[in-house]
Amino acid sequence: MAALTFPRALVVVTSGIVFLIAGLLGALLDGWEGALAAGLPASFAAALGSVIVRRRATAAYDDAREEAMERGYAEGIAQYVHVAIANYEAAVFPLSGPDGVIPEERTARRTSAYKIASFDGVPTQVRKAAATALAALDDADLACATDAMKALASAVHQHVTHDRRLRPGR
Structure with a gap:
């Protein structure tokens, strides 16, 4: 059986x-004969109409899904980055x-933090705050690092x- 995709579900x-x-x-x-006589042509017409408008309906669905995926990522x-x-x-x-952490572990965590903070999808304001926090941690200044964190x-x-306004018609 084929998967129930959005166009099929529509x-x-x-x-x-x-x-x-x-x-x-x-x-x-008119009883059960009337039910069949009214239901079958109406459902065929509805299915045909759904197929005709499917492209428009799926385009709106795909746009909303893509926007949600980008925002979620x-x-x-x-x-x-914060973690x-x-x-x-x-x-x-x-x-x-x-002496609670060996130097190799500290270096490994530093390398990991720098790699993660340099990912392409990191939002600008988070990237700037991360750079400030990493610099403060590299200096090992507790007060400055606390403020930066x-x-x-x-x-x-x-x-x-942040405020997400829905597009008109949504």
């Missing part, structure tokens, strides 16, 4: 609903003391929760 649901409504009206007026990558830099911060300022968290939050 045809099946539209023709099914029209058949049900026309069949019920036909059954009320940017939000996810912004949060991923990676927080991991690097934990290696720079370990809670267990100055707060600014990074704020930039990620602003990016994720």
Whole structure:
């Protein structure tokens, strides 16, 4: 059995609903013969109409899906940058003391944070805040790093929760 894609679902649901409504009206007026006589031609007409307008309906669906995917990727990558830099911060300022993290682990977390912060999809405001946080962590200045991490968290939050207005007709 073929997968139920959006265009197929549009045809099946539209023709099914029209058949049900026309069949019920036909059954009320003339019994089961009336239900078939009213339901079958109406559902065929609905299926034909769905096929004709399918391109327009799927284009709107594809546009909305693409927009949601882009927005979701940017939000996810912004949060991923924040987590990676927080991991690097934990290696720079370990809670267990100055000897809590070996230099190789600190270098590995630093490299990972820099790689993740340089991804193409990172939003601009998050990229700038990440660069500031990474510079502060490289200097190992606790006060400056704390402020930079707060600014990074704020930039990620602003990016994720920014006002998204729907396009007209949506």
